[in-house]
Amino acid sequence: MxxxxxxxxxxxxxxxxxxxxxxxxxxxxxxxxxxxxKLHFFLMLEVWYPGDGLALSQQKYSLDLLRHAGMLECKTATTPMSSTETLSATDGTLLSADDATEYRSVVGGLQYLTITWPNVPYAVNCVCQYLRAPRDTHWSAVKHIMRYMFVPLSYMVFTFGSHPLACSQLLVMRIGLVTQMTGDQQGLCSFLWS
Incomplete structure (x- = not known):
């Protein structure tokens, strides 16, 4: 229980x-x-009940975040972060006060998506490190994460066995190309689901 x-x-x-x-x-x-x-919606999580399981999704929240950022018609990305670019506190130009506020708003919203997107936390953590003084390169990285979200959404399904703690899960996720990010994903999933 x-x-x-x-x-x-x-x-x-x-x-x-x-x-x-x-x-x-x-x-x-x-x-x-x-x-x-039965639970249907709670803290930006949509809940439904396929068979004998429980499925969680943040599709509505993801679409609302994309709408908020004006990216509903963006091209998709296959990974949450570019494998060739690195972020730095000094590269690029500082965002204006209004753009920095928008950056912080969108990045704050992305943090909630790490619940059902286990391959996004590394990328979100990277852009969170620059909340104090965001630059245009950081905003580009946020937009890349948002373009990745535009791909069909991830979900988790929990099926309960005879014992409340005996649960198995089906976790649908896309694995990124960045080696460090992939290693972090595997470690996180092993820690959470073992």
Missing amino acids: YLLVYVDDIILVSSSVAATYRLIVALSSDFAIKDLG
Whole structure:
């Protein structure tokens, strides 16, 4: 059984209906709670239930972020980061105050996408390092990440077995060409899913 508490919302995921019911009854004896049924949307995550599993997506949020950045009609990229360019704190020209604000807004939005895009965190981390004084080269890297997002979206599916902690997952992701990024992805996925 998994229990997530966020401010005044509780999400409960369990493979046992009886255990779920017992916990809801126990919580309702001390707190005023309301069972809203199956989860469909929570903190920029869309949830649906294929077969006996649980699938998470951020397609709506990704499209909203692309719309916010004015990139709904952009060309796609096959990797989240260019394999030939490196970022530096001194290369390029500083962004104007308005463009720097936009940069920070979009990069902040990209951080939420790392939940369902396990091959994006490295690239997002790279552009986050320049939030204080972003330059045009950093903005180009952000746009590259956004162009990568335009490719059909990643998702995770969790299938629960007989034990609540015995879960297997299907993780659909595109592997980038950057060796360091690929190594980080594999290490992250091994850490999270083993």
